[in-house]
Amino acid sequence: MANLKLTNxxxxxxxxxxxxxxxxxxxxxxxxxxxxxxxxxxxxxxxxIAGLESISxxxxxxxxxxxxxxxxxxxxxAMVFQSYALYPHLTVRDNMSFALKIAKVPAAEITxxxxxxxxxxxxxxxxDRLPKALSGGQRQRVAIGRAIVRDPKIFLxxxxxxxxxxxxxxxxxxxxxxxxxxxxxxxxxYVTHDQVEAMTLATRIVVLNNRGIEQVGTPLELYQKPxxxxxxxxxxxxxxxxxxxxxxxSGTQTRVSLGQGxxxxxxxxxxxxxxxxVFSLGARPEDMQITDTDDYIFQGKIKYIEALxxxxxxxxxxPHGTVPIIAKVPGIVDFxxxxxxxxxxxxxxxxxFDQQGLSCKYRAG
Amino acid sequence: xxxxxxKNSPLTxxxxxxxxxxxxxxxxxxxGLLVSSIRDKDQLVxxxxxxxxxxxxxxxxxxxxxxxxxxxxxGNYVLKGNVFADQSGIVTAFGWRSQQPAAxxxxxxxxxxxxxxxxxxxxxxxxxxxxxxxxxxRGARLFVTVLEAPIFTLDNYSEVLFAEGLGKSxxxxxxxxxxxxxxxxxxxxxxxxxxAWMEFPGRAIFLAMVVGLLVVPLQMSLIxxxxxxxxxxxxxSYIGIxxxxxxxxxxxxIYLLRNYIAGLPREIIESARVDGANDFQIxxxxxxxxxxxxxxxxxxxxxxxxxxDLLIATVFLGNNEExxxxxxxxxxMLGSRGGNWEILTASAFVSILVPLMVxxxxxxxxxxxxxxxxxKGG
Numbered sequence: 178m179a180n181l182k183l184t185n186x187x188x189x190x191x192x193x194x195x196x197x198x199x200x201x202x203x204x205x206x207x208x209x210x211x212x213x214x215x216x217x218x219x220x221x222x223x224x225x226i227a228g229l230e231s232i233s234x235x236x237x238x239x240x241x242x243x244x245x246x247x248x249x250x251x252x253x254x255a256m257v258f259q260s261y262a263l264y265p266h267l268t269v270r271d272n273m274s275f276a277l278k279i280a281k282v283p284a285a286e287i288t289x290x291x292x293x294x295x296x297x298x299x300x301x302x303x304x305d306r307l308p309k310a311l312s313g314g315q316r317q318r319v320a321i322g323r324a325i326v327r328d329p330k331i332f333l334x335x336x337x338x339x340x341x342x343x344x345x346x347x348x349x350x351x352x353x354x355x356x357x358x359x360x361x362x363x364x365x366x367y368v369t370h371d372q373v374e375a376m377t378l379a380t381r382i383v384v385l386n387n388r389g390i391e392q393v394g395t396p397l398e399l400y401q402k403p404x405x406x407x408x409x410x411x412x413x414x415x416x417x418x419x420x421x422x423x424x425x426x427s428g429t430q431t432r433v434s435l436g437q438g439x440x441x442x443x444x445x446x447x448x449x450x451x452x453x454x455v456f457s458l459g460a461r462p463e464d465m466q467i468t469d470t471d472d473y474i475f476q477g478k479i480k481y482i483e484a485l486x487x488x489x490x491x492x493x494x495x496p497h498g499t500v501p502i503i504a505k506v507p508g509i510v511d512f513x514x515x516x517x518x519x520x521x522x523x524x525x526x527x528x529x530f531d532q533q534g535l536s537c538k539y540r541a542g
Numbered sequence: 543x544x545x546x547x548x549k550n551s552p553l554t555x556x557x558x559x560x561x562x563x564x565x566x567x568x569x570x571x572x573x574g575l576l577v578s579s580i581r582d583k584d585q586l587v588x589x590x591x592x593x594x595x596x597x598x599x600x601x602x603x604x605x606x607x608x609x610x611x612x613x614x615x616x617g618n619y620v621l622k623g624n625v626f627a628d629q630s631g632i633v634t635a636f637g638w639r640s641q642q643p644a645a646x647x648x649x650x651x652x653x654x655x656x657x658x659x660x661x662x663x664x665x666x667x668x669x670x671x672x673x674x675x676x677x678x679x680r681g682a683r684l685f686v687t688v689l690e691a692p693i694f695t696l697d698n699y700s701e702v703l704f705a706e707g708l709g710k711s712x713x714x715x716x717x718x719x720x721x722x723x724x725x726x727x728x729x730x731x732x733x734x735x736x737x738a739w740m741e742f743p744g745r746a747i748f749l750a751m752v753v754g755l756l757v758v759p760l761q762m763s764l765i766x767x768x769x770x771x772x773x774x775x776x777x778x779s780y781i782g783i784x785x786x787x788x789x790x791x792x793x794x795x796i797y798l799l800r801n802y803i804a805g806l807p808r809e810i811i812e813s814a815r816v817d818g819a820n821d822f823q824i825x826x827x828x829x830x831x832x833x834x835x836x837x838x839x840x841x842x843x844x845x846x847x848x849x850x851d852l853l854i855a856t857v858f859l860g861n862n863e864e865x866x867x868x869x870x871x872x873x874x875m876l877g878s879r880g881g882n883w884e885i886l887t888a889s890a891f892v893s894i895l896v897p898l899m900v901x902x903x904x905x906x907x908x909x910x911x912x913x914x915x916x917x918k919g920g
Contacts, residue, residue: 229812
């Protein structure tokens with residue numbers, strides 16, 4: 178049974194549509210990450226699930242019950258906010274017991290639950306402090322603790338790590354992963370714009386863009402089989418290189434011409450109708466391999482080099498657009514600016530997208 | 543300050559000195575009032591308050607003991623006593639005629655008319671002797687120039703509080719001020735929360751109306767309101783003035799509190815909502831404690847304004863003992879006791895004492911409340 182189900186859910190502010198026809202099913206025990214560029218509506222979607230934003234049309238069901246007009250507290254959810262949203266005038270203990278007191282849980286029971294949660298989050302020593310006397314990471318743990326004590330069916334995280342510094346972010350990310358492991362039955366929905374968080378935490382990622390869902394899938398699915406150019410360029414860093422490719426031979430294998438005499442054969446089926454159309458060939462920077470042969474897909478002069486030690490990023494002028502072509506070369510290399518390099522990519526790692534930007538792998542037929 | 547401007551910047555000194563000067567300038571009248579109010583009333587009339595801590599030289603007219611206390615010593619009738627009565631002081635000169643009140647030095651024996659002699663010692667003891675019996679029932683006039691130690695006394699306060707009726711007026715003012723401060727804050731806090739965080743149709747219009755009411759001069763509503771009170775039977779009463787002050791204070795209160803409450807982080811309120819709190823619980827458990835600086839700063843404003851108000855009290859309260867407030871009493875005293883500085887200064891100080899206490903106990907919230915827009919937290 179689906180734990181959470183959105184059917185044609187839409188959100189409109191005045192006349193401005195923010196989200197259109199969202200269809201999504203989340204199973205119990207999953208950790209779903211909503212990811213997307215800023216302004217794509219991912220936080221709005223989370224707040225619609227929480228009940229903090231109304232649902233303009235469509236349905237939200239939790240455990241099979243329609244939740245569109247149920248107040249937040251009765252949905253069986255708990256939310257962790259970006260800014261922690263701790264009650265500044267209450268101690269850690271009171272912050273964590275607030276919801277239980279409102280729900281009129283007996284005092285002894287509250288003490289037990291709160292202390293148990295505090296113990297699992299290493300907050301026992303801080304129970305009588307005010308939030309202002311805590312560090313950022315501790316505050317975040319209190320916010321998580323406040324969610325845990327309510328024992329919700331679904332945890333909602335709204336960019337919980339974006340206010341932490343880089344080192345703390347990694348530590349807290351691991352804590353959240355461990356928390357999920359401890360509670361395999363609880364469902365979590367997590368919003369972030371950080372794709373590392375998305376890739377490491379998620380059981381499934383929902384990529385949102387332009388008022389809708391672009392693709393839903395496991396992290397590696399999104400990486401290996403992006404449904405369209407948006408997902409292809411959004412997942413992975415640096416972004417996937419897209420080269421204009423004219424289809425010269427269609428069939429189960431497709432042969433494309435990449436200009437400047439470069440060609441490639443990809444094991445992706447195309448139809449006769451695709452012949453002579455200009456598609457996009459996708460090649461991830463980390464798959465680009467330097468070659469001397471004529472079997473290259475791209476050649477260019479080095480425009481800029483970023484040496485990061487373990488890898489080196491090499492930037493090339495893109496003859497077909499403004500986004501530079503990037504190659505990720507392992508280790509330290511002694512290239513110079515202006516040097517001419519040729520790259521090849523293993524055929525099974527190439528992606529082919531049609532004129533609408535949709536992956537040819539997924540096209541009907 | 544020093545770290546911003548640099549340690550040796552002359553500007554720092556200019557700033558410090560100007561601030562010091564301003565503070566002194568602004569506190570001098572209050573200090574003068576306080577000092578004057580605890581001085582002896584005769585000294586107050588003779589010299590300024592700034593001389594009150596040093597010994598004062600004054601010309602006094604004293605009288606000797608009446609004739610009934612005369613004794614007969616060595617054939618002469620004598621009158622003995624001390625010009626300072628039960629106090630102490632130093633006599634620097636004396637005389638027996640009003641034309642020459644300081645003609646002689648103390649200790650000297652001076653010839654008066656009809657063979658009488660007068661001696662006044664430095665400590666103020668005098669000896670008046672005469673070959674014939676004294677007859678004056680009021681005693682002879684003695685002119686002395688004395689150095690008087692400063693006298694500080696709380697008599698002025700006890701006089702204004704108990705004899706002049708200021709104590710009763712003080713209670714009347716309290717009776718007006720406390721409800722007239724608490725009621726508008728209560729109403730305004732509820733209204734401010736609703737206007738800031740609850741969605742309902744016409745919210746913007748309501749807010750605009752409240753802000754619009756800020757510009758209505760209250761004098762315009764005095765007569766209609768009093769007529770209304772008389773018609774519905776409230777008349778001149780405490781209920782009436784509480785309602786009037788509440789009404790006049792509400793627009794500013796709602797406006798200030800709404801701005802503060804609207805500035806509280808949205809996520810805290812949403813978090814409470816997810817935690818299951820309804821609007822009333824959010825208001826009581828989250829908004830009220832977090833708005834304390836704003837509530838306190840408005841409380842100070844409203845308290846001071848009501849405390850110092852004369853106009854509304856004159857219109858909506860009677861002039862009798864049960865209803866006359868302190869400002870009204872002070873105004874009456876200015877007329878009836880205009881020359882009695884000790885009464886006026888003590889009364890004035892009684893009237894500013896409570897506002898001073900309120901201000902100093904809440905001043906940190908006043909500053910925070912005024913900065914509420916620009917500084918996060920609280």
